[in-house]
Amino acid sequence: MGNEARRRAYLDALGITAWQRREANAESAREGETAPAQPMATPPPQAPTSPGTQPSDPSPSSQPEVAGLDWSALTEQVAHCQRCRLHETRTQGVFGVGNPEADWLFIGEAPGAEEDRRGEPFVGRAGQLLDAMLHAAGQSRDSVYIANIIKSRPPKNRDPKPEEIAACLPYLRRQIQLIQPRLVMLVGRVSAQTLLDSTAPLGRLRGQVHRLPGFGIPAVVTYHPAYLLRSPLEKRKVWADLRLARKTLEEGM
Numbered sequence: 001m002g003n004e005a006r007r008r009a010y011l012d013a014l015g016i017t018a019w020q021r022r023e024a025n026a027e028s029a030r031e032g033e034t035a036p037a038q039p040m041a042t043p044p045p046q047a048p049t050s051p052g053t054q055p056s057d058p059s060p061s062s063q064p065e066v067a068g069l070d071w072s073a074l075t076e077q078v079a080h081c082q083r084c085r086l087h088e089t090r091t092q093g094v095f096g097v098g099n100p101e102a103d104w105l106f107i108g109e110a111p112g113a114e115e116d117r118r119g120e121p122f123v124g125r126a127g128q129l130l131d132a133m134l135h136a137a138g139q140s141r142d143s144v145y146i147a148n149i150i151k152s153r154p155p156k157n158r159d160p161k162p163e164e165i166a167a168c169l170p171y172l173r174r175q176i177q178l179i180q181p182r183l184v185m186l187v188g189r190v191s192a193q194t195l196l197d198s199t200a201p202l203g204r205l206r207g208q209v210h211r212l213p214g215f216g217i218p219a220v221v222t223y224h225p226a227y228l229l230r231s232p233l234e235k236r237k238v239w240a241d242l243r244l245a246r247k248t249l250e251e252g253m
Protein backbone atom coordinates (compact mmCIF):
# COMPACT_ATOMS: atom_id res chain seq x y z
CA MET A 1 0.00 0.00 0.00
CA GLY A 2 1.41 3.41 -0.95
CA ASN A 3 1.66 6.29 1.48
CA GLU A 4 -1.42 8.08 0.19
CA ALA A 5 -3.47 4.87 0.20
CA ARG A 6 -2.35 4.16 3.77
CA ARG A 7 -3.25 7.67 4.86
CA ARG A 8 -6.69 7.27 3.27
CA ALA A 9 -7.12 3.95 5.07
CA TYR A 10 -6.38 5.58 8.39
CA LEU A 11 -8.62 8.52 7.65
CA ASP A 12 -11.23 5.84 7.01
CA ALA A 13 -10.46 4.39 10.42
CA LEU A 14 -11.01 7.84 11.88
CA GLY A 15 -14.30 8.04 10.04
CA ILE A 16 -13.36 11.19 8.16
CA THR A 17 -13.22 10.14 4.52
CA ALA A 18 -16.44 12.10 3.98
CA TRP A 19 -14.25 15.18 3.92
CA GLN A 20 -12.87 14.28 0.51
CA ARG A 21 -14.31 16.22 -2.35
CA ARG A 22 -16.05 13.38 -4.11
CA GLU A 23 -16.79 15.41 -7.21
CA ALA A 24 -13.18 16.45 -7.62
CA ASN A 25 -10.96 14.83 -10.21
CA ALA A 26 -8.98 12.31 -8.19
CA GLU A 27 -5.73 13.32 -9.87
CA SER A 28 -6.12 16.93 -8.83
CA ALA A 29 -7.16 16.16 -5.24
CA ARG A 30 -4.24 17.40 -3.17
CA GLU A 31 -3.80 16.65 0.46
CA GLY A 32 -5.00 20.08 1.58
CA GLU A 33 -8.22 19.64 -0.35
CA THR A 34 -9.32 16.67 1.70
CA ALA A 35 -9.60 18.82 4.77
CA PRO A 36 -12.78 19.54 6.69
CA ALA A 37 -14.89 22.42 5.53
CA GLN A 38 -14.16 24.57 8.57
CA PRO A 39 -11.50 27.27 8.15
CA MET A 40 -8.11 26.35 9.57
CA ALA A 41 -6.36 29.64 10.03
CA THR A 42 -3.38 29.33 12.32
CA PRO A 43 -3.47 32.04 14.95
CA PRO A 44 -0.15 33.36 16.11
CA PRO A 45 1.44 31.65 19.10
CA GLN A 46 -0.18 32.76 22.31
CA ALA A 47 0.90 33.20 25.85
CA PRO A 48 -0.43 30.63 28.33
CA THR A 49 -4.19 31.00 28.82
CA SER A 50 -3.89 32.23 32.36
CA PRO A 51 -0.95 34.59 32.25
CA GLY A 52 -0.86 35.50 35.90
CA THR A 53 -0.93 31.95 37.14
CA GLN A 54 2.22 30.09 36.31
CA PRO A 55 2.36 26.50 37.49
CA SER A 56 3.70 26.14 40.96
CA ASP A 57 6.70 24.33 39.50
CA PRO A 58 7.38 25.95 36.11
CA SER A 59 10.98 24.77 35.93
CA PRO A 60 11.43 21.64 33.84
CA SER A 61 12.24 19.26 36.69
CA SER A 62 12.98 21.02 39.92
CA GLN A 63 13.05 17.98 42.19
CA PRO A 64 16.72 17.31 42.89
CA GLU A 65 16.40 13.57 42.50
CA VAL A 66 14.99 13.98 38.99
CA ALA A 67 16.91 16.99 37.68
CA GLY A 68 19.91 15.90 35.65
CA LEU A 69 18.90 12.24 35.35
CA ASP A 70 19.67 10.63 32.02
CA TRP A 71 17.10 8.56 30.16
CA SER A 72 17.96 5.20 31.69
CA ALA A 73 18.21 6.55 35.25
CA LEU A 74 14.86 8.27 34.78
CA THR A 75 13.30 5.03 33.48
CA GLU A 76 14.69 3.23 36.51
CA GLN A 77 13.27 5.81 38.93
CA VAL A 78 9.82 5.57 37.40
CA ALA A 79 9.95 1.77 37.61
CA HIS A 80 10.59 1.93 41.35
CA CYS A 81 8.68 5.11 42.15
CA GLN A 82 6.67 5.25 45.37
CA ARG A 83 6.00 8.98 45.47
CA CYS A 84 2.25 8.53 45.60
CA ARG A 85 -0.08 5.78 46.71
CA LEU A 86 -0.78 4.62 43.17
CA HIS A 87 2.27 2.37 43.40
CA GLU A 88 0.24 0.22 45.83
CA THR A 89 -2.34 -0.68 43.19
CA ARG A 90 -0.49 -0.44 39.87
CA THR A 91 1.11 -3.42 38.13
CA GLN A 92 3.97 -1.31 36.81
CA GLY A 93 4.90 2.25 35.96
CA VAL A 94 4.23 3.22 32.34
CA PHE A 95 7.15 5.39 31.30
CA GLY A 96 6.47 6.19 27.65
CA VAL A 97 7.14 4.84 24.18
CA GLY A 98 8.56 6.00 20.87
CA ASN A 99 11.47 7.96 19.54
CA PRO A 100 13.34 9.73 22.39
CA GLU A 101 14.45 12.33 19.83
CA ALA A 102 11.01 12.86 18.34
CA ASP A 103 9.79 16.16 16.95
CA TRP A 104 6.26 15.39 18.18
CA LEU A 105 5.47 14.53 21.76
CA PHE A 106 1.95 13.29 22.53
CA ILE A 107 0.91 13.58 26.17
CA GLY A 108 -2.17 11.77 27.46
CA GLU A 109 -3.60 11.45 30.93
CA ALA A 110 -2.80 8.20 32.71
CA PRO A 111 -2.41 4.50 31.97
CA GLY A 112 -5.59 2.41 31.86
CA ALA A 113 -5.96 -1.30 32.58
CA GLU A 114 -4.32 -2.54 29.40
CA GLU A 115 -1.47 -0.03 29.66
CA ASP A 116 -0.90 -1.05 33.28
CA ARG A 117 -0.73 -4.69 32.21
CA ARG A 118 1.59 -4.16 29.22
CA GLY A 119 3.68 -1.28 30.52
CA GLU A 120 3.08 0.84 27.41
CA PRO A 121 0.90 3.94 26.98
CA PHE A 122 -2.14 3.96 24.71
CA VAL A 123 -2.40 0.28 23.83
CA GLY A 124 -6.09 -0.23 24.65
CA ARG A 125 -9.07 0.82 22.54
CA ALA A 126 -8.26 4.50 22.88
CA GLY A 127 -4.71 3.65 21.84
CA GLN A 128 -5.88 2.10 18.61
CA LEU A 129 -7.66 5.33 17.79
CA LEU A 130 -4.55 7.32 18.72
CA ASP A 131 -2.60 5.12 16.27
CA ALA A 132 -5.12 6.02 13.58
CA MET A 133 -4.69 9.70 14.45
CA LEU A 134 -0.92 9.35 14.19
CA HIS A 135 -1.07 7.64 10.84
CA ALA A 136 -3.55 10.17 9.53
CA ALA A 137 -0.90 12.77 10.38
CA GLY A 138 1.80 10.77 8.59
CA GLN A 139 3.37 9.64 11.88
CA SER A 140 3.65 6.38 13.79
CA ARG A 141 4.29 5.18 17.34
CA ASP A 142 7.96 4.90 16.39
CA SER A 143 8.36 8.36 14.92
CA VAL A 144 6.72 10.31 17.78
CA TYR A 145 7.04 9.96 21.53
CA ILE A 146 3.98 9.11 23.64
CA ALA A 147 3.78 9.71 27.39
CA ASN A 148 1.21 10.49 30.06
CA ILE A 149 0.81 13.11 32.78
CA ILE A 150 1.08 10.36 35.39
CA LYS A 151 2.89 7.02 35.09
CA SER A 152 0.72 4.79 37.27
CA ARG A 153 -2.84 3.67 36.68
CA PRO A 154 -5.46 5.25 38.95
CA PRO A 155 -7.83 2.58 40.30
CA LYS A 156 -10.97 2.13 38.19
CA ASN A 157 -9.53 4.67 35.74
CA ARG A 158 -10.62 7.62 37.87
CA ASP A 159 -9.12 11.05 37.17
CA PRO A 160 -5.66 11.53 38.66
CA LYS A 161 -5.71 13.46 41.95
CA PRO A 162 -3.82 16.77 42.17
CA GLU A 163 -1.29 15.29 44.59
CA GLU A 164 -0.65 12.36 42.22
CA ILE A 165 -0.09 14.76 39.35
CA ALA A 166 2.21 16.92 41.47
CA ALA A 167 4.24 13.88 42.52
CA CYS A 168 4.61 12.54 38.98
CA LEU A 169 5.00 15.70 36.90
CA PRO A 170 8.76 16.07 37.45
CA TYR A 171 9.25 12.83 35.50
CA LEU A 172 7.34 14.15 32.53
CA ARG A 173 9.12 17.49 32.74
CA ARG A 174 12.48 15.71 32.64
CA GLN A 175 11.29 13.64 29.67
CA ILE A 176 10.37 16.84 27.83
CA GLN A 177 13.77 18.28 28.68
CA LEU A 178 15.56 15.21 27.31
CA ILE A 179 13.41 14.73 24.22
CA GLN A 180 13.36 18.44 23.30
CA PRO A 181 10.33 18.01 21.03
CA ARG A 182 9.52 20.72 18.51
CA LEU A 183 5.81 20.34 19.20
CA VAL A 184 3.72 18.96 22.03
CA MET A 185 0.25 17.55 21.45
CA LEU A 186 -1.83 17.77 24.63
CA VAL A 187 -4.31 14.94 24.40
CA GLY A 188 -7.42 15.45 26.51
CA ARG A 189 -8.53 17.77 29.27
CA VAL A 190 -6.28 16.58 32.08
CA SER A 191 -3.18 16.87 29.92
CA ALA A 192 -4.12 20.28 28.53
CA GLN A 193 -5.24 21.85 31.79
CA THR A 194 -2.26 20.50 33.73
CA LEU A 195 0.46 21.52 31.33
CA LEU A 196 -1.09 24.85 30.36
CA ASP A 197 -1.91 25.60 34.00
CA SER A 198 -5.45 26.42 33.00
CA THR A 199 -8.96 25.61 34.13
CA ALA A 200 -10.48 26.50 30.75
CA PRO A 201 -12.57 23.79 29.11
CA LEU A 202 -10.84 21.79 26.42
CA GLY A 203 -13.06 23.24 23.70
CA ARG A 204 -11.66 26.69 24.49
CA LEU A 205 -8.04 25.50 24.60
CA ARG A 206 -8.01 23.85 21.19
CA GLY A 207 -7.72 25.67 17.87
CA GLN A 208 -4.71 27.77 18.86
CA VAL A 209 -0.98 27.33 19.35
CA HIS A 210 0.03 27.67 23.00
CA ARG A 211 3.52 27.82 24.46
CA LEU A 212 4.30 25.23 27.11
CA PRO A 213 4.97 27.15 30.35
CA GLY A 214 8.52 26.58 31.54
CA PHE A 215 9.62 25.34 28.11
CA GLY A 216 8.28 27.69 25.43
CA ILE A 217 7.61 24.74 23.12
CA PRO A 218 4.55 25.12 20.84
CA ALA A 219 1.65 23.06 22.15
CA VAL A 220 -1.62 22.10 20.46
CA VAL A 221 -4.62 20.73 22.36
CA THR A 222 -6.87 17.99 21.04
CA TYR A 223 -9.59 15.65 22.22
CA HIS A 224 -8.74 12.43 24.00
CA PRO A 225 -9.34 9.34 21.84
CA ALA A 226 -11.42 7.81 24.67
CA TYR A 227 -13.76 10.79 24.28
CA LEU A 228 -13.81 10.27 20.51
CA LEU A 229 -14.94 6.68 21.04
CA ARG A 230 -18.00 8.13 22.78
CA SER A 231 -18.41 11.15 20.49
CA PRO A 232 -17.27 10.10 17.01
CA LEU A 233 -18.57 13.30 15.42
CA GLU A 234 -15.72 15.19 17.09
CA LYS A 235 -13.14 13.28 15.03
CA ARG A 236 -13.12 15.93 12.36
CA LYS A 237 -11.97 18.46 14.96
CA VAL A 238 -9.06 16.18 15.81
CA TRP A 239 -8.08 16.14 12.17
CA ALA A 240 -8.12 19.95 12.23
CA ASP A 241 -5.94 19.89 15.38
CA LEU A 242 -3.44 17.56 13.73
CA ARG A 243 -3.28 19.82 10.70
CA LEU A 244 -2.68 22.82 12.93
CA ALA A 245 0.12 20.91 14.66
CA ARG A 246 1.73 19.85 11.41
CA LYS A 247 1.50 23.36 10.00
CA THR A 248 3.09 24.72 13.16
CA LEU A 249 5.96 22.25 12.83
CA GLU A 250 6.44 22.99 9.15
CA GLU A 251 6.50 26.71 9.76
CA GLY A 252 8.94 26.28 12.62
CA MET A 253 6.92 28.41 15.01
Ligand code: URA
Pocket residue numbers: 108109110111112115120121122123124126127148188226
Ligand atom coordinates in the same frame (compact mmCIF):
# COMPACT_ATOMS: atom_id res chain seq x y z
N1 URA B 1 -5.51 7.06 28.18
C1 URA B 1 -4.43 7.85 28.41
O1 URA B 1 -4.57 9.05 28.62
N2 URA B 1 -3.24 7.31 28.40
C2 URA B 1 -3.03 6.02 28.16
O2 URA B 1 -1.89 5.59 28.15
C3 URA B 1 -4.15 5.21 27.92
C4 URA B 1 -5.38 5.75 27.93
